[in-house]
Amino acid sequence: MIDDDMMRRLYPPERLAAVRGAVADEGLGAVLLTPGPDLRYVSGYDAHPLERLTCLAVPAEGEPFLVVPRLELPAAQASPAGRLGLEFVPWEETEDPYALVAARLPGTGEVAVADQMWAAMALRLRDAMPGVRQVAAGAVMRRLRMRKSAAEVEALREAGAAIDRVHAMVPGLLRPGRTEREVGRDIAEAILAEGHVSVDFVIVGSGPNGASPHHELSDRVIEAGDPVVVDIGGTMPSGYCSDSTRTYAVGTPPEEFQTYYRVLLEAQEAAVRAVRPGVTPEAVDAAARDLIAAAGYGEYFVHRTGHGIGLQTHEHPYIVAGNTEPLEPGMAFSVEPGIYPGAHGARIEDIVVCTEDGFERMNTVPRELVVVDS
Structure with a gap:
């Protein structure tokens, strides 16, 4: 097991601000991170890669938020992400989580999607934001993680x-x-x-x-x-x-x-x-x-x-x-x-x-x- 102090130091709240700054520096509207190493790096949440959408959105302007299936909400809140002051947006089985993400972001410009995001999810996000161009998040995340x-x-x-x-x-x-x-x-x-x-x-x-x-x-x-x-x-x-x-x-x-x-x-x-x-x-x-x-x-x-x-x-x-x-x-x-x-x-x-x-x-x-x- 890893002690709580080490977990806080590994996944500090300052990461969200650093990502937001990198998003702005790249001229992007937001970065969208689904389960994988980038999401864990930013939030400490080691989310299960499921067919249900879990997506951390960090916009250049506005507050970050985590869209998460209702049944995964307790796990997300219990992770280091629960200490970040991050808004959790749970969604029910009958809701469209891609629409939830799109409704909170600008409808034009560019957004960066996680390099390892499933293609099915990237395409659903693209359909939900037809006026937005997708780019790979590597340019945002690489310098931070390296x-x-x-x-x-x-x-x-x-x-x-x-x-x-x-x-x-x-x-x-x-x-x-x-x-x-x-x-x-x-x-x-x-x-x-x-x-x-x-x-x-x-x-x-x-x-x-x-x-x-x-x-x-x-x-x-x-x-x-x-x-x-x-x-x-x-x-x-x-x-x-x-x-x-x-x-x-x-x-x-x-x-x-x-x-x-x-x-x-x-x-x-x-x-x-x-x-x-x-x-x-x-x-x-x-x-x-x-x-x-x-x-x-x-x-x-x-x-x-x-x-x-x-x-x-x-x-x-x-x-x-x-x-x-x-x-x-x-x-x-x-x-x-x-x-x-x-x-x-x-x-x-x-x-x-x-x-x-x-x-x-x-x-x-x-x-x-x-x-x-x-």
Whole structure:
């Protein structure tokens, strides 16, 4: 459970004013947020995604309001949204909630709709406001969510410590004769036992499966000498996510693997140490990619170096060539270069937060190759 003080700091009432200011700055009439990470970020309400409309409207002028099905009203009021002084507009089963939203907003101009709003809902809102043009809310929400508050960084630090405790257990789960699926099941149980409320993903890529960055658990039997990529993450009670990758070896791995793992370790360290305010994400990407390419493995590094993290496992900023928006204190993201030649693969991933003068790692378990006795 998360204590009440932490919940207040994670979801402060000032968020509504910040969103309203961003809506006005973008020249929009309002932003409309249905269940998902944006709604939770602004209000603290982790609403169920139902076919019934729940919609937070934050207009540039006028007071924000939350349209919510009558049967969901107690849950909404019990959430942090109940402390925001927010007007709740409950609707009955025989009412049209889209008309309720439209009646309270200007009938012309532009409104931003949540990037992850169901298409059916966006279309119903469009029909209810025929004189209004819809745009994606990403332009409004991205800048607000990308720079984490001290409370958000604390939540990410807690998530990192929880997933680190799971990684510390992994060597005891790996041995020849076990399948990836068996190991993955045990890891999933450990993720929940260590404080997460949900398991978001478990990747156990042994041998050649380690060369597939998003490998699904399989019935492949782990063999002596196999490198094993373990990428795991979940969501904490705070709503904030963990994500960390370590690569293990069950017995002595092939010499060629050991050679490129040393390169990968150096590249990941270089990328992390490149993080500081004013540096661009593409420069962090290059810090890892250039080392890997110079060692002759460039063609085997097939994905970006990282992604933002917070209420979603993947969000802005993305650590990739072409992203020239300078890093700022509070930005949180993964640094996870990988090398995937085919017969096996390796990845090292830490969550990193840009600080006022550098960086802080959210993950502290060793990054050196862990060799498990076979």
